[in-house]
Amino acid sequence: MTTISALLFDFGGTLDGPAHWLDRFLASYRAGGVEISRTELDPAFDHATRTGYGATRIVARFGLTDLVRFLVGHQFEYLRKGGPEQIRATLEDSGAGGRHRLVEAVTNSFVRETSAGLAHSREVVGPLKSRFKLGVVSNFYGNLDRVLEEAKLDRFFTAVADSSRVGIFKPDVGIFEAAVKKIQCPPGSVAMIGDSIGKDCAPARKLGMRTVWLCTEPRGVEDSGAADVTIRSIDEVARIQW
Template sequence: MVKGLIFDYGGTLDTGGRHWGKVLWQAYVESSSGVSEGDFREAYVYAERTLGCTLVIQPDYTFYRTLDAKLAIELGWLEASGRIGRSGSGLDSLRRAMLDRLYDEVKRQTERSRYALEQLKPRYPMALVSNFYGNIGVVLDEFGLGGLFDHVVESAVVGIRKPDPRIFTLGVEALGLEPDEVVVVGDSYGNDIVPAKRAGCHAVWLKGEGWTDETHDETLPDAVITDLSQLGLNVLHDNMSK
């Protein structure tokens, strides 16, 4: 019997299943940046690695400021490597335009996610388990999501990152439940679905636009959805027989 839920944050609640790399690339295209997709992908990986190993993001950073920092690192790398034909004020204008476009999109999606979570909140205790930078509490409050979660497990705080299944075990323990009483909902097959199942949980895959075209075994998750609004009782109970 399902007694509790664990949600991922990035790519699940803020983009509706789209990988952040795809979301950012769309902003580069729509802003006529002149950057090739291959160069963008290199910049994206560089920025992710930089943010993962340095304290760029501070505990009081909002998502707006976090996203601005990420874009600044990407664009700085593109400029330094000669991959973009802008500099100075032209580069600053491009960053601001992309930032505002992306932030508006995230606000719209998190509002949709908030509505879906509000429908589930009266029936289930909920935890958030996320690879994040130490400021997830500020971000959740920024988008009106903070009060919906009974517990938050953040990688930068607990020192464990997905795909290590132990981070989901921490979420289960925070809820005071057994693993087979918990459903994990996330967009990343490798970071959410596989480790959640290894931790003994049920898993619902929010399948969206991935970073690559790689296909996955869709028999591993207990259910596959394309929108959080599909998390009804039939998904959370009828499919949890594996």
């Protein structure tokens, strides 16, 4: 078996904390007093994500807080205009000032949790740099390099493949090929670590990479057939016997 010489990490839900962004936004909304279900928030989350992908020229200069505030603002606008009736009523009754305060509350809650996740990953990833070349492959907004720099993680990574910069989004194998090219290792010597079977493990396996599934809750069970290794915490990466 080929020796693993490089590790590629997903970002959202992997390096920044053990939960999908939708679940973290949901928790932040509820902490801010907005009673909403995951199903109700999902279309607003998707709308804001697509808006962000289409606004790379603006978003590219954002750090984490400005990015999250941008996304939450677009989520709120979607919910205010097309969300469930009780959510529309809540947001309308709160007025512009109240909505602004809610946006800030949701943003600050999300950023606090994300920052804690990134700080923890810094402790995990740092020691790996002496053993492996490291990279990040993420569906992101064109500002991933800035977010990594803010979190003091940038110095660990040889390659950063941000979909909005590369012009290719997971699960297209092209974004993984771009990362492998930057990291200058053959695919068979690279392992991909991510929280999605469909977007991380399956496409990486098509290129001959080893795959590690970070299986977190509270998400639906996925077919783990595309994962060579399943872990429950990013801390386990250092203990994998390659």
